[in-house]
Amino acid sequence: GAVVSQHPSWVICKSGTSVKIECRSLDFQATTMFWYRQFPKQSLMLMATSNEGSKATYEQGVEKDKFLINHASLTLSTLTVTSAHPEDSSFYICSARYPGGGRDTQYFGPGTRLTVL
Amino acid sequence: DAKTTQPPSMDCAEGRAANLPCNHSTISGNEYVYWYRQIHSQGPQYIIHGLKNNETNEMASLIITEDRKSSTLILPHATLRDTAVYYCIVRGNDMRFGAGTRLTVKP
Numbered sequence: 001g002a003v004v005s006q007h008p009s010w011v012i013c014k015s016g017t018s019v020k021i022e023c024r025s026l027d028f029q030a031t032t033m034f035w036y037r038q039f040p041k042q043s044l045m046l047m048a049t050s051n052e053g054s055k056a057t058y059e060q061g062v063e064k065d066k067f068l069i070n071h072a073s074l075t076l077s078t079l080t081v082t083s084a085h086p087e088d089s090s091f092y093i094c095s096a097r098y099p100g101g102g103r104d105t106q107y108f109g110p111g112t113r114l115t116v117l
Numbered sequence: 118d119a120k121t122t123q124p125p126s127m128d129c130a131e132g133r134a135a136n137l138p139c140n141h142s143t144i145s146g147n148e149y150v151y152w153y154r155q156i157h158s159q160g161p162q163y164i165i166h167g168l169k170n171n172e173t174n175e176m177a178s179l180i181i182t183e184d185r186k187s188s189t190l191i192l193p194h195a196t197l198r199d200t201a202v203y204y205c206i207v208r209g210n211d212m213r214f215g216a217g218t219r220l221t222v223k224p
Contacts, residue, residue, distance in 0.1 A: 044155075095212065109160050
């Protein structure tokens with residue numbers, strides 16, 4: 001139980017294009033999902049908190065107009081990187097809060113590796 | 118969320134117990150201690166969590182000191198597949214990751 005998937009697992013795009021990453025909770029409903037970014041040899045950095053049916057809350061320094069988050073259902077959140085540039089190349093990881101798992105344990109997806117050329 | 122301090126790296130012999138320490142001296146009364154690990158180029162994997170009492174599951178044991186200012190994750194019989202970065206997180210409302218401990222299990 002408590003499986004989170006991401007799609008795609010990797011993507012290569014040209015500079016200036018937009019890329020959408022999907023995060024799904026497969027066997028539970030998640031009112032809250034989180035998006036992280038990880039650069040090589042660094043730890044995970046929280047980008048935003050996504051609540052179903054409401055606007056995402058972004059961490060300081062994360063551009064909300066560049067990283068569009070939509071949490072339209074209890075099992076799906078999407079992150080769209082708009083007008084991607086090479087510096088946006090990173091490992092993007094989502095997590096979903098599992099309700100009732102003891103202080104709401106978060107389960108993580110496998111990550112999406114974005115390379116912007 | 119309370120800040121945590123972990124050693125940057127540790128080695129462990131295969132088959133031996135791996136004991137990973139974590140200091141969280143500013144933890145507040147309602148904050149849980151969570152442990153995750155990340156194997157290279159994968160998403161973090163949940164290991165265990167606890168509030169006050171020691172906890173054990175099929176993966177590991179978590180020992181929390183009585184004053185809750187530190188904890189130890191124990192992998193009882195480490196295997197090569199346990200080589201990963203281990204993160205100790207004291208959680209309020211969301212998970213914020215520190216640098217973690219890079220555990221290398223050696224044959």
